[in-house]
Amino acid sequence: MNGRITSLFNIQYPIVQAGMIWASGWRLASAVSNAGGLGLIGAGSMYPDVLREHIQKCKQATDKPFGVNVPLLYPDIDQLMDIILEEKVQIVFTSAGNPKTWTPVLKAAGVKVVHVVSSALFAGKSEAAGVDAVVAEGFEAGGHNGREETTTMVLIPAVCEQVKIPVIAAGGIGSGKAMAAAFALGASGVQVGSCFVATPEASSHINFKQAVVAAKEGDTSLSLKKLTPVRLLKNSFYNAVKAAEDSGADAAALQALLGRARAKKGMFEGNLEEGELEIGQVSALIHEIKPAATVLADMVAEFRETMQRLKNIDI
Structure with missing residues (x-):
C-alpha cells in the first residue's frame, strides 16, 4: 500500500496501533511494527525510567519504525520528552494537551509529530502548530474521549475539510471494512486500539x-x-x-x-x-484473542476484499 501515511512513517500498511495505557508496551509495539504497521509505546502509564526501558527493548525487538504516544498533561512530561529525544525516537504521537508546547521542540530534533484531536477546530490548531498529521478520534473510541461526542463517520470528513495534512481515522475501527470506510471519508490511515488490547502481546491483564x-x-x-x-x-x-x-x-x-x-x-x-x-x-465485534500480526493481516486482507467488492457496485 502506498500513500501519505505509509510514506510519512516509512511503513508497509497505513495502520497505527494506538498508544494505550497499561496495554501498549514494547512487546505490542514491536509486534505491530514487525508486521508492517506502526507500533506505539503508550507512555501514559509509565514512569520516565520505565519508558526508557520500553524504548530500548523495542529497538532490540524490531528494526522497523515505531513511536511513542505521550499525553501532554502527564506530570513528568519534561522527563519523558528528554528521554524520547535522548533515545532518538523518530515518531511521537501527542494527546490531551496543547500541541504548540512540544511540537517545535520535537520537530527541531527531526521527530515526526502527530496530535490526537476530537474536533475539526482542534485539528486546525494542530496543523497551525506544525504537526505532520492528526489522529481524528471519534466518539466510539475507548479511553479518554472528546466532549463534543462526534462520531467517527461525521468527524473524519469534517477534519479532512479543515486541514491539508494527513488525517488518521480512529474510533470504532477494528476491521478491514471499517478501514475502507475511513478511506472513503478522506482518511489516509487508521489508528486501531481495542483490537490490539485483545492480543497476547498487549501488557494488559x-x-x-x-x-x-x-x-x-x-x-x-x-x-x-x-x-x-x-x-x-x-x-x-x-x-x-x-x-x-x-x-x-x-x-x-x-x-x-x-x-x-x-x-x-x-x-x-x-x-x-x-x-x-x-x-x-x-469491543462488541472482537470475538477472540489473537496475535497482533494476525490482527493486522486480517484487517489488510478484509480491506482489500472490500475494496474489490466495491468496484462492482454501480448506482
Missing part, C-alpha cells in the same frame, strides 16, 4: 482481555464527563460512577470516587469489578 472478548453491544458507555470523558466497560465501578452522576455529583466528588490507580487496578491488575476498564464500542 488476561482478565481484561477476556472481558473485552466477552463484551456485547451496549456494554460500554461514556462516563466521567465532568472530569475528562472516558469510555468504560460497564462493571461495579462504572455503576458507582453512573449512580453518582445521576445524583448530581460534582467534579470533586467524582474525582474522589475515581481515586488513584483505578485504571491500573482494572486493566493491568485484572480487577474487573473495582477497576476502570477503558475500551471502545468496537
Whole structure:
C-alpha cells in the first residue's frame, strides 16, 4: 500500500496501533511494527525510567519504525520528552494537551509529530502548530474521549475539510471494512486500539482481555464527563460512577470516587469489578484473542476484499 501515511512513517500498511495505557508496551509495539504497521509505546502509564526501558527493548525487538504516544498533561512530561529525544525516537504521537508546547521542540530534533484531536477546530490548531498529521478520534473510541461526542463517520470528513495534512481515522475501527470506510471519508490511515488490547502481546491483564472478548453491544458507555470523558466497560465501578452522576455529583466528588490507580487496578491488575476498564464500542465485534500480526493481516486482507467488492457496485 502506498500513500501519505505509509510514506510519512516509512511503513508497509497505513495502520497505527494506538498508544494505550497499561496495554501498549514494547512487546505490542514491536509486534505491530514487525508486521508492517506502526507500533506505539503508550507512555501514559509509565514512569520516565520505565519508558526508557520500553524504548530500548523495542529497538532490540524490531528494526522497523515505531513511536511513542505521550499525553501532554502527564506530570513528568519534561522527563519523558528528554528521554524520547535522548533515545532518538523518530515518531511521537501527542494527546490531551496543547500541541504548540512540544511540537517545535520535537520537530527541531527531526521527530515526526502527530496530535490526537476530537474536533475539526482542534485539528486546525494542530496543523497551525506544525504537526505532520492528526489522529481524528471519534466518539466510539475507548479511553479518554472528546466532549463534543462526534462520531467517527461525521468527524473524519469534517477534519479532512479543515486541514491539508494527513488525517488518521480512529474510533470504532477494528476491521478491514471499517478501514475502507475511513478511506472513503478522506482518511489516509487508521489508528486501531481495542483490537490490539485483545492480543497476547498487549501488557494488559488476561482478565481484561477476556472481558473485552466477552463484551456485547451496549456494554460500554461514556462516563466521567465532568472530569475528562472516558469510555468504560460497564462493571461495579462504572455503576458507582453512573449512580453518582445521576445524583448530581460534582467534579470533586467524582474525582474522589475515581481515586488513584483505578485504571491500573482494572486493566493491568485484572480487577474487573473495582477497576476502570477503558475500551471502545468496537469491543462488541472482537470475538477472540489473537496475535497482533494476525490482527493486522486480517484487517489488510478484509480491506482489500472490500475494496474489490466495491468496484462492482454501480448506482
